[in-house]
Amino acid sequence: MYQCEINALASKHGLEPSKQHSGSDNRTRFFLTQDLVGSERYLQALVSYPDGLTVKGGVQVHVGLYAQRKIADDGTVIYDDLSVAVADVAERFKRLRRN
Secondary structure, eight states, X not given: OOHHHHHHHHHHTTOOOOSOSSSTTSTTOEEEEEEEXXXXXXXXXXXXXXXXXXXXXXXXXXXXXSOEEEEETTEEEEESOHHHHHHHHHHHHHHHHHO
């Protein structure tokens, strides 16, 4: 999975894709990024605030070789399609930001 694919999916769901975690050009924007932990990739929704800090939105999607899954308070859900996973992350992240 390439960052450009994530960005394209994210923009379809109203998220502003960005490779930067801070800076005047993307402050207060949502974006999705990949984080490699050990041998596992996590798709994360993050937001940059005006003070330059980047805060995780509390939503992660683990992207495996054969399936995508959501890691959340209510357990793990298998995703067969990355676009469905991104849509779910986008909706959950927007809800978190509204609260």
